Amino acid sequence: METGFLAAFSKKVISTIIAVGSMFYSTINGVTPSMSTPEIQFQNDDLFISTTIDNCYTEELNQIFYSGNIIPLYFSVELYQDNKKNPDSTFIFYHALQYSPIGNDFTIYYSERDEAISSLNIDQAKVLFPQIINYRATSATSINNNINYYLKITAWLDKIHLEGMKEELNLLFYWNSIKPNSASTIFSKSDFQI
Amino acid sequence: MRFRLPSFRTQIIILVILLIVTSVLFFRNFFIDSFQSFSETSETLSTNEKSRKLYENYNLQLDEVYRSQFRNDIEEIMSIENQKAIARHVFINEIELYSKFILFFLTVIVIILFFISFYFITRPLKRLQDATLQLALGNLEVNVRESRFSPLNDLIVSFNDMSHELQSNRKKLIQAEKDAAWRDMARILAHEIKNPLTPIRLSLERLEMKYASKSKDLDVVFYNVAKVIHEEIDNLQTFASEFSKFARLPEANPIHYDINKQISEICFPYQSEVKIEYKLAEKLPLLFADKIQVKQVLDNLVQNSINAAKEDFNITINTNFTDSSINIKIQDNGHGIDEKDINEIFNPYFTKSRGGTGLGLAIVKRIIENHGGSINVKSQIGVGTIFDLSFPIVHKQEQ
Numbered sequence: 001m002e003t004g005f006l007a008a009f010s011k012k013v014i015s016t017i018i019a020v021g022s023m024f025y026s027t028i029n030g031v032t033p034s035m036s037t038p039e040i041q042f043q044n045d046d047l048f049i050s051t052t053i054d055n056c057y058t059e060e061l062n063q064i065f066y067s068g069n070i071i072p073l074y075f076s077v078e079l080y081q082d083n084k085k086n087p088d089s090t091f092i093f094y095h096a097l098q099y100s101p102i103g104n105d106f107t108i109y110y111s112e113r114d115e116a117i118s119s120l121n122i123d124q125a126k127v128l129f130p131q132i133i134n135y136r137a138t139s140a141t142s143i144n145n146n147i148n149y150y151l152k153i154t155a156w157l158d159k160i161h162l163e164g165m166k167e168e169l170n171l172l173f174y175w176n177s178i179k180p181n182s183a184s185t186i187f188s189k190s191d192f193q194i
Numbered sequence: 195m196r197f198r199l200p201s202f203r204t205q206i207i208i209l210v211i212l213l214i215v216t217s218v219l220f221f222r223n224f225f226i227d228s229f230q231s232f233s234e235t236s237e238t239l240s241t242n243e244k245s246r247k248l249y250e251n252y253n254l255q256l257d258e259v260y261r262s263q264f265r266n267d268i269e270e271i272m273s274i275e276n277q278k279a280i281a282r283h284v285f286i287n288e289i290e291l292y293s294k295f296i297l298f299f300l301t302v303i304v305i306i307l308f309f310i311s312f313y314f315i316t317r318p319l320k321r322l323q324d325a326t327l328q329l330a331l332g333n334l335e336v337n338v339r340e341s342r343f344s345p346l347n348d349l350i351v352s353f354n355d356m357s358h359e360l361q362s363n364r365k366k367l368i369q370a371e372k373d374a375a376w377r378d379m380a381r382i383l384a385h386e387i388k389n390p391l392t393p394i395r396l397s398l399e400r401l402e403m404k405y406a407s408k409s410k411d412l413d414v415v416f417y418n419v420a421k422v423i424h425e426e427i428d429n430l431q432t433f434a435s436e437f438s439k440f441a442r443l444p445e446a447n448p449i450h451y452d453i454n455k456q457i458s459e460i461c462f463p464y465q466s467e468v469k470i471e472y473k474l475a476e477k478l479p480l481l482f483a484d485k486i487q488v489k490q491v492l493d494n495l496v497q498n499s500i501n502a503a504k505e506d507f508n509i510t511i512n513t514n515f516t517d518s519s520i521n522i523k524i525q526d527n528g529h530g531i532d533e534k535d536i537n538e539i540f541n542p543y544f545t546k547s548r549g550g551t552g553l554g555l556a557i558v559k560r561i562i563e564n565h566g567g568s569i570n571v572k573s574q575i576g577v578g579t580i581f582d583l584s585f586p587i588v589h590k591q592e593q
Contacts, residue, residue, distance in 0.1 A: 020295075028287075060283075067280050068273025101242060101272035102249050102265060163274045164281035 030176035031058050038132075038153055038184040042192050045140035049077070053130035053155055053180055061174045064160075065106070065122070071097040071171070072158045073129060075112075077137050082148035082186055089142065097129050130155065140192040148188050154181035203316050210308050214301055245272045318346045322353055334361040390426030397422045436553045446484035446564055450590060453481040453488070453520065457511055460492045468500055469508040478513055481520050482588035487561045494554045495524050495581050502528030502579065515587065519567075522583040531573040539571065 033056040038049040065071060073095045078087035093112035100107065106125035109116040112135050117128065137151050156179040157171035172179070249268045256264055321338045328336040336357055338350045397419040404415045454474040461470050481488070499509050503526075512523040531539060538544045540559040545552035562569045566586045573579040 063280055063283065067276040068269060069277055099273075101269055101276065102246060162281040162284075163277035165284065169281075169284065 028060070028173045029058060030174045031055055032178055033155075033175050033180040035153060035155060035180040035182035037182050038151060040137075040151070040184050040187060041134070042187075045192055046136050047138045047140075047151075047187070047192070048134040049132065049137045049151060049153065049184060050134055051132050051153055051182060056130055056175065056180070057126055058174050061171070062122070064162075064169075064171070065097060065125070066099050067162065068099050068101050069160050069162065071160065073097070074156050074158060075132060076154045077135065078152045078154070079138050079142070080150055080152060080183075082150060087152070088149075089138070091137070093135075095129055097125060140189055143189050145189050148186045150186050151184040152181060153184075154179050203312075203320065206312060206316065210305075214304065218297060218301070241275050242272050245275070314341070314344050315346065317341070318344045318350055322346070322350065325353065325357070329357065329360070334364055387430070390429050394423050394426050436557075439553070439557060446487055446561075448483050448565070448588075449485060450480040450482050450588075451485055452478070453483075453522070454478055454513055456485065456488065457492060457513070457522070460489055461496060461509075461511065464496055464500065464509075468503060470496075471508060471510045473510060473512040475514045478515055479520060479587050481585055483565050483585060484561075487565075491558045491561050491583070492522075492524075494558050498554065499524065499526035499528060499579065502526065502530070504529055517587075519584045519586055522585075523580060524583070525578065525580045527578040530575040530577055530579055531571070532575060533573075536571060536573060540569075 034054050036051050036054060038051040041048045041050075075093055075095075077091045077093075079089045080087050093110075095111070096109040098107050098109075099105075103119070105118070106120040106122065107116055107118040108120065108125060108128055112132070120128065132153070138149075143149055157175060159168035159170045159172075161168050245268050249265065253261060253264065318338070318341050325336045325338045334357060337354055340350050340354070341347055344350070401415055401419045403409075404412050409415065457474065458472065461472075464470060496509065500507075507526065507528060510523075510525045512525070514521050514523075535544075540555050542553055542556040544556075559569055562583060562585070568584050570582045571579065572582075
C-alpha cells in the first residue's frame with residue numbers, strides 16, 4: 001500500500017515537473033511555415049488559385065514521411081467579403097502523402113481534383129505535397145455585384161497514429177502549432193471575363 | 195605569492211558544485227547516451243530489408259491475383275516497423291527532455307536543501323570561528339548566539355560555558371594579581387620606611403645619652419646625629435619621589451629628533467667618571483619619542499652601568515637601524531648580572547644595589563613599551579652587560 005502511495009506520489013510529482021517543463025521547452029524542434037500569397041486567375045466565370053507552403057519540413061517530419069503512414073495535409077479556402085468577419089463559403093480539401101517501402105517512392109493524392117501522382121522521389125514529393133495548383137475556388141455566380149471579395153487559404157497538418165505510441169502524434173507540433181495562411185488580392189465580379 | 199586555502203564555507207560550496215556537475219555528467223553519460231546508443235542499435239535491426247527481400251523473392255512466383263495483396267501485406271508490415279522506429283525515436287526524445295526537466299528540478303531541490311542545511315551548519319560555525327578569534331584577541335566577554343535547530347548547538351553551548359569560565363578565571367586572576375601587588379608594595383614600603391627609622395632611632399638614643407651625661411662632645415654628637423637624620427630623610431624623599439614617578443608616569447609628548455645627538459649630550463657629564471665609546475650610525479632616521487622620557491631611560495641605563503663598574507671599565511654605545519626600527523645598544527664590561535636575576539631586573543622594587551629603589555629599570559621598561567618599543571638584556575658575570583633598546587620608526591606622514 002505504501003509502495004502504491006509512493007508510486008502514485010512520484011508519478012504525480014514527475015507529471016507536474018514535466019508539465020511545468022513543457023511550458024518552457026518542447027521535445028519537438030519545429031519550424032515556422034509560411035504560405036505564399038495565392039495567385040488568382042480568372043477563366044471565364046471561374047476563379048482559380050495557386051499557392052504553396054514554404055519552410056514546412058523538418059528532419060523528423062522527413063522520417064515520418066518514410067514511415068509508410070498516410071500523411072494528411074488539409075487546406076481550407078474561405079471566401080470573404082472585404083468588410084465582413086465571417087466567410088461567405090468554406091471549402092476544405094486535403095493532400096495525402098504515402099511512402100511505399102517496397103517501391104521506395106512516394107504517392108500524393110490531391111482530394112480537390114481526386115487525382116494521385118505516383119513514383120515520386122522525396123525531393124519531388126516535398127515540392128508537390130504543399131502545392132495547390134489552379135484550384136477552382138469560386139465562380140462569378142457565387143459573388144454579388146459591387147462587392148469586393150478576397151480568398152483566405154489556411155493549411156494544417158493533422159494527428160496521425162504511429163504503431164507503438166499510446167497517443168496520436170500531432171504533426172502540427174512540427175510547425176510549432178502554426179497553421180500557415182494567406183489572403184489573396186481583392187477582386188470583384190467585374191474582374192471576371194464573362 | 196602564497197597560496198591560501200579558501201574559507202570553510204567556500205570549500206563546501208565548491209565541493210557541492212563539483213558533486214552536482216559530476217552527477218549531471220554521470221546522469222547524462224550513463225543514462226541518456228546509453229539509451230541513445232541502445233536505440234540506435236535497435237533501429238539498425240530493422241526488418242525492412244528482410245521484408246523487401248521476401249517480397250522480391252516470392253512476388254514473381256505468385257499468381258497475378260495474389261501479387262497486389264502480397265505487396266500490400268508486406269508494405270503494411272514494413273510500415274509498422276517504420277512507425278515503431280519513429281515512435282521509439284519520439285519516445286526517446288521525450289524521455290531525454292523529461293530527464294532533463296527532472297534533473298534540473300532535482301538539482302534545484304538539492305541546491306535549495308544544500309543552502310538550508312549549509313545555513314544551519316556553517317552559520318553557527320562561522321559565529322564560533324569569529325568568537326574564537328575574539329577570544330584569541332583577549333575578548334573573554336564574547337558569547338555565541340545559540341541555534342536550537344543546529345546540530346552544532348552543543349558545541350556552541352560548550353563554547354559559551356568555556357568563555358564564561360575563562361572570564362570568571364580572569365577576574366579571579368586579576369583580583370589575585372592586585373592583591374599580590376598590594377601585598378608586595380606594602381612589604382616594600384614598610385621595609386623602605388623601616389630602614390631609615392633604625393639609624394634615626396639609634397642616633398637619637400645616642401644623643402639622649404650624651405645629653406643626660408652632660409658629655410663634653412655633645413656638640414659633635416649632635417652634629418653627627420643631625421647629619422644621619424638628614425641623610426635618612428633624603429633617602430626617604432628619594433624613595434618617595436621615585437615611587438611617585440613610577441606610579442604616575444606623565445603622558446608622552448613625542449617629537450622627531452636626532453637620538454645620536456641626545457646620546458652625546460646625555461653621556462657628556464659621565465665622561466669625567468668613565469670612558470664612553472660611541473659607535474653611532476650615520477644617516478640614522480629621526481626618533482619619534484618623548485625626549486625627556488628617553489633621557490630618563492638613557493640616564494638610568496648609563497647610571498646602572500656605572501654602578502656595576504670595575505677596573506678598566508668602559509661603556510660602548512651603539513646605534514643602528516632597520517627598515518622598521520631604531521636600535522640602541524648600551525654595552526659595559528662591568529660585573530654583570532647573575533643569570534637567575536636577569537628575568538627579575540625589570541620588575542618593580544627588585545634591586546641588588548644598596549640604597550637602590552628597584553624602580554629605575556621598571557620605569558625604563560615602561561617608558562620604552564609606552565613608545566611601542568622593546569628592551570632586552572644579555573649579561574654574564576665578570577664579562578659585562580648589554581641592553582638592547584628598539585624603537586619603531588614613525589615617518590612624519592604616519593604620525
